[in-house]
Amino acid sequence: MAEILLPTLAEVIRNFDLRADKSLGQHFLLGPALLARIAAAAGNLEGVNVIEIGPGPGGLTRALLETRAAHVTAIEYDKRAVAAITTLAATTNRLSIIEADAIKADLPALVPPPRAIVANLPYNIGTLLLVNWLQRAADFHSMTLMFQLEVAERICAQPNTGAYGRVSVLAQWLCEVTMLMHIPASAFAPPPKVESALIRLTPRPEQPAREELKAMERLTAAAFGQRRKMLRGALKPLGGEALCTKAGIDASRRAETLSVEEFVALIRVL
Numbered sequence: 001m002a003e004i005l006l007p008t009l010a011e012v013i014r015n016f017d018l019r020a021d022k023s024l025g026q027h028f029l030l031g032p033a034l035l036a037r038i039a040a041a042a043g044n045l046e047g048v049n050v051i052e053i054g055p056g057p058g059g060l061t062r063a064l065l066e067t068r069a070a071h072v073t074a075i076e077y078d079k080r081a082v083a084a085i086t087t088l089a090a091t092t093n094r095l096s097i098i099e100a101d102a103i104k105a106d107l108p109a110l111v112p113p114p115r116a117i118v119a120n121l122p123y124n125i126g127t128l129l130l131v132n133w134l135q136r137a138a139d140f141h142s143m144t145l146m147f148q149l150e151v152a153e154r155i156c157a158q159p160n161t162g163a164y165g166r167v168s169v170l171a172q173w174l175c176e177v178t179m180l181m182h183i184p185a186s187a188f189a190p191p192p193k194v195e196s197a198l199i200r201l202t203p204r205p206e207q208p209a210r211e212e213l214k215a216m217e218r219l220t221a222a223a224f225g226q227r228r229k230m231l232r233g234a235l236k237p238l239g240g241e242a243l244c245t246k247a248g249i250d251a252s253r254r255a256e257t258l259s260v261e262e263f264v265a266l267i268r269v270l
Contacts, residue, residue, distance in 0.1 A: 006088070012057040013189075016084040020190055024078055025122030027188040028056045032063070034187055039063035041180045041198060042118045042144040049073065049111050053102045053119040053129065056081050058088045060120055065094060073111050075102050102129060108139040116141040123148055123192065127167060130155070130201075135213065137174045137203040144200045149182065152197035164256050165227070166220040172260050173216065174208075175201035215267040223255035223263075230254060235266075243269055 009030045012018065020026040029035055038060060042050075046068035055061045055074040058081075064072045073096045076082050082099045089095045098110060103125060107115070117140060121129060126147045133143060147155070150163075155171045156179045157163035171177050183196040208216070219238065226234045232241040232251035244251035247265040249258070258266075 006062070006091070009057045009059050012084050012087075016057075016080050018057050018078075018080050018084060021078065023124075024054075025124035025126075026054070026056060026078070027120075027123065027190065027192045029059050029120055029183075029187060030057075030189055031187060032059070034183070035059045035063040036066065037181070038120075038144070038146070038198060039067050039118065041200065042067075042116065043142060043200070045069040045116060045118075047114065048141055049113070049115045051075065051107055051111050051115060051117045051119075053117065054078075054081075054122050055085050056120075058085045060118070061085060061088060061095065064118060065092060069094070071096065071111075073098060075100055075105055075107075075110075077101050103132065107133070108136060113139070114141045115139070117143045117145065119144075120146040127151055131167065131170070134170055134174050137201075138207040140203055142200060142202045143175075144180070144198065146183065146196050146198045148192070149195040149197045152179065152199050155199060155201075159259050160257055162256075166224050169220050169260055169263050170216065171201060173264065175203050177201050212267055215270045216263065219263060219267055219270065220255075223258075227255050231258075238270060 020028060047070050050064050050069045050072045052061055052064060052072060052074045055076055061072060061074055071094050074085050075098045076085060082097060085097050089097055154163045154165060154167055156177050157168040178200045180198040180200055185191040185195055222238055223234050230252045231244050234255060235243055241251040243266060246269045249262055
């Protein structure tokens with residue numbers, strides 16, 4: 001069978017008028033070598049159903065199809081990009097396209113397990129998407145995601161740093177989190193004003209009950225909502241000093257000094 005020659009990504013952008021839409025947080029990656037590195041960074045995808053969010057002109061999609069993934073499902077909101085990726089889907093039976101808003105999409109209902117997410121996320125909804133997926137972390141084999149560097153650093157941040165906060169605790173409690181690589185702004189078209197980073201989140205084998213997850217959300221919202229306050233003040237609505245005492249934690253400390261394990265101790269008391 002003759003090899004199918006695909007148009008370059010630049011030609012796809014031109015043919016489908018895929019100029020990046022700022023309102024959709026679009027910044028496209030076009031370098032094949034970098035895209036292949038990103039797909040490889042997701043780890044062994046053999047037999048895994050991969051979900052890509054916001055494929056745009058399909059650069060990462062092509063790289064994912066070069067892996068041993070069982071299937072790739074691209075979820076795209078932009079009708080121009082849906083049309084562009086449809087031409088790629090016509091060349092393979094391993095690619096499906098779903099025109100949908102990723103924030104509202106029920107990924108586990110759309111794609112069978114084992115499933116992994118690999119995506120260059122739209123900047124304007126990246127954190128919201130992650131928090132949604134963390135609610136159901138057990139449904140995913142892994143999540144390899146690109147964010148603005150500042151957001152990626154917050155997700156990976158350690159205690160006693162300015163970047164450490166709610167999303168750090170939630171992500172690291174539910175997943176093993178690894179910073180994989182930094183991506184310069186110059187790698188994108190158009191270049192954003194900030195650098196980006198790729199991280200991988202691998203859900204832990206044991207996930208908390210729904211009640212524990214809700215308790216952690218309430219706890220971290222209170223603790224980091226007034227991060228300059230001591231815990232006795234910040235956590236007053238949840239029990240304040242008495243709560244900390246029962247968990248064996250000094251109530252004069254501030255939220256940013258607590259480890260993930262200490263937050264878990266607090267929710268066990270809650």
